[in-house]
Amino acid sequence: MIKHKTKLEDVAKLAGVSLATVSRVLNHPNIVRPELRDKVSQAVASLSYTRDAAARALKSGRTHTIGAVVPTLGISIFAEGVEALQNRLSEHGYTLLLANSQYDVNKELQEVRALIERGVDAIVLVGDSSSNEVHALIKKHGIPVVITYVAHSKRGTPAIGIDNEAATREMTRYLIGLGHREVGVIANVPAANDRSRARLSGILKTLEEAGATLPKSRLIKAEHSLVQGRMGLQQLMKSHPQITAVICTTDTLAVGAMTEARAMGIPVPSALSITGFDDIELSSQLDPPLTTVSIPAAEIGRGAADHLINAIAGLPIPLVTDLPFRIVIRGTTAKARTTNPRRLTRA
């Protein structure tokens, strides 16, 4: 237990200078005469003095703290992004305040409010489907903010991430190029998830452009879990055995689908191609390894940190930082089988 928390005054006394000088040495070392500066630094060191964060925050109005609200840490790309974010913040002397929304816009609002009351200097959000209240609140307090994992700005809010729609477009085109026309989709569509919507939209549009418009019955909406991936595939293949490719909007769903395909005795990729999205660690280690879209989660986290640190310093930051995704072609995709039960079912 500490008896008498050392404060600025103690340092000043020991160094034989005023409070102001000590403060200056700590904050703007270059404006104080070298010999005094050294004397003060020495005193600081010998007392192992650290400034009281609360007092500092009160007077200066800055907490050196950044808040983030993610949907959940259970999804590894968010966990990875948060970790990278925290590491970068830490390097710059910032502390991360973390909250999760469980994909619930009201909980997100509540957590953002709590963060603002804590006086965070900036905020990181995921996606652009936060409620208007959230953005109004943030704007009202004049706090820098960045939305992550998406590469478009809705309300003029800076964004850093990938173009989800472009990614699924490319993946879908790839499958079409392999001759797939009988396609099924397993998509996770939580209400508050614009990323999933963008991914789905990319698939549907590309399919349509290729003249393979997706019938409703071939679109399975699922929660983001392995089980739902399994169930989705089962449902799809039972009712549409002619399907030659299944596009999933996340790797978790795709892995579930692969497991079920194996259980149903459907060989992947010879009889059925499966694709994912996210490129989680597991995907490359499966047998066969999963064809998927790799997204730079760590880079998103680091980039968000950098942007906000700049914004706090009053520097301008880019409105949209469109990071590259990567289509990773592995073992779960192949040319469409030609021995279809029936050929070309129309929508």
Place this chain on the structure above:
Amino acid sequence: MIKHKTKLEDVAKLAGVSLATVSRVLNHPNIVRPELRDKVSQAVASLSYTRDAAARALKSGRTHTIGAVVPTLGISIFAEGVEALQNRLSEHGYTLLLANSQYDVNKELQEVRALIERGVDAIVLVGDSSSNEVHALIKKHGIPVVITYVAHSKRGTPAIGIDNEAATREMTRYLIGLGHREVGVIANVPAANDRSRARLSGILKTLEEAGATLPKSRLIKAEHSLVQGRMGLQQLMKSHPQITAVICTTDTLAVGAMTEARAMGIPVPSALSITGFDDIELSSQLDPPLTTVSIPAAEIGRGAADHLINAIAGLPIPLVTDLPFRIVIRGTTAKARTTNPRRLTRA
């Protein structure tokens, strides 16, 4: 942008009372006369006033903030624990400051120091292998702390978690009961990880007690990744084809091992039993589903939150909270095959 941040004084003026009364209504509503209290509450609401956290912290010495340092969020049990911790803290008006150590004791120390300088009211650590400096620092500041994921207290520090050694003991006994004597182990052993050590120790001791002492060459030390699980299994089975069971200290390693077993054409569980530890989501969905140890990560997070909130309030908290683990027997374990290439190789 806010022009004139509403403060206590504004509320007081509107309600026609003094600052002190407003503060009382906010902190100890019961000691102020109901009619005044209502008037103040109304004023607070109509101005949508919130107290300045920094000023509050400065004067009261409490930040209503709790810090946690975890090795990494990349391991799902930690992500799950952190999420549960944050949710519970949030319910009680606390904010989580999160940092990660990457299993590096120096980084952990540095992050703990940063947390303390931020003035956290309490700290959550993972495991009991933090450096002495960390504990000395925490003690010096008189900050409540709890270590998680383990069920023993080393330096008198409260702990909440499971008995890792007991868990692997039970699992190993189960395998021995199935007739396995030719056993291999894939263990992740980062330097700063007492949990892994405890898990390994439980395996080795139990094996020894059963007269099946593990030769060094059958213990593969691995990093915590799927790839290393694969490589571990390969190494093990190539040099010791007589092995009938492989115990892994995490599910990730076990999943890697399963993948490799399949690639090597070794049927699981008929020719080889494999066990994991953690029970991550994937494990139950594999084919065959993985036999493993299930640990109550969310409960650990919630419990840590509850303990610390109590400790801050000056209430006593239990030194050790030993939460139950669960041996989950699924499809990767079966009786030892009897058609061994060779019988009973001795150490």
Place this chain on the structure above:
DNA sequence: TTCTATCCTGAAATCGTTTTCAGAAACAGC
């Protein structure tokens, strides 16, 4: 009605910094 005990309320001090403002010191120019 007056006095005492009980409850509340408000004025003011305080928490530990940062920062403005003005004055002291040092220096150069004439």
Place this chain on the structure above:
DNA sequence: GCTGTTTCTGAAAACGATTTCAGGATAGAA
């Protein structure tokens, strides 16, 4: 040697809440 600059330093005023301490109001008792 004296005045005009320039550079640093220190005293003091915030920042916005919490809380002590004492006095005023109210109620109860005589």
